[in-house]
Amino acid sequence: MIADIITIVRDNWLLLLVGQYPNGPLGGIAATLILSVLSIALAFPVSVLLALARLSKAPLLYWPATAVVFIARGVPLLMLILWTYFMVPIITGYNVPGFATMLVTLVIYEGAFLSEIVRGGILALGRGQMEAAKALGHGGASAMLYIILPQALFNVLPSILSQFVSAIKETTLGYVINVPELTFAANQINNQLLTKPFQVFFILALIYYVVCWSLTRAATLLERRIVTKRSGLSGAPLALTATAATVEP
């Protein structure tokens, strides 16, 4: 059993790492990480805009943003992926590669979840910061940019990292639209060997666990540092947001 696993890893480590690259598309862990990093990096600005729109009093900002967040949170990710995959070519007439489809879907989905985290971070600051900013003469944009967002985003960093861990796990769904990520690579190996599914998928589970556990651990450490750094001031809301952030791998 252990010997099998070692053999499989030895024979297929390159496929697990980068897929068929450079002879084919980039895949494996590399694709999984690139997909999840890109999705969170792009979802982050989207989420800040969504959060600000959801906090806005202007109905033209509030309602569309709220609809996006509720729809994205209210349907399964797989359904969203299939919709994008099949609908975008019909609407635009262009065939969109699986990787791009997956990335766009993840950005919308992660953006919606992150926006609620960001919104919570802003609300947790309390009224006093915004009032102080206004009293000094800052407009809404200036107050957000220099006073509210720097604090709120810093405080929700652990939650953002947790969401990144979720994104890594969600990239597995790319498998259904043939995105050559890590799960796809593992399945290719399994299809070649045919007789060793347990060993192959054990390796897959182990890789995901190690990656996600490390990041969750990093989130916990980060959270502790932030709580320590901010302790001594009105720390209660900060501590609350930070605690809510921990997600099990």
Add this chain to the structure above:
Amino acid sequence: MTQSQPAQAGAPMITFSNVQKRYGAVPALIDINAEVARGEVVVVCGPSGSGKSTLIRTVNRLEEIQAGSIQFDGQEVHGSLRGKQLNRLRSRIGFVFQSFNLFPHLSALDNVMLSPIKINGASREAARATAMRLLDRVGLSNKIQSFPAQLSGGQQQRVAIARALAMEPPAMLFDEPTSALDPEMVGEVLAVMRSLASEGMTMMCVTHEMGFARDVADRVWFMDAGRILEAATPDEFFRNPQHERAKRFLADLRH
């Protein structure tokens, strides 16, 4: 600069005319007619819930009013004022909060420097020089690099005063500046306020510090249930309050 038409020297700094405010059906301010003259120090006192904080917060429009008008330095605060003009006006009204509201992600120095740079377009060097001078003035020149979490309540409130002064406001409003402080820190904040008053700063202070009112105030406004019941010199007010409610208030304070 362009918008602040320097009102005539004799005109009041703050004028309340027939100000009415309600929270839903509950009246918070009723028929407020009062003035704060230039260079005057007004202390607003009264039992809790009497509308003192609401009143002071209407001056820079942290609270809206339903009727009447408030003028600051000759400029209408409520009514049609919006956006940039409102921000410009607010930047000229120094405001100190009960809960300090320092920006916790910035050092004491940066707290004081931020708004002159971002709002007035001051250079970093000029803003820094002003901030150093003001922090020195409130006795915190050795704490400029400290973050708010590393400062005591009294120190935080003094930074907050320096932060407000950095915008060079012609008047300062204090909303219970010492109520959140431990007793031993009240003195250091009041000392800063006394020195401001002695330099001729126009001040409107909501406070329970009757010693401060007696020594520093030019006039005391006594509020109850949303009305200004008395506006008198501290001498008259403390020696010979006119209203029954004011007498009871002062008697309760002595206990």
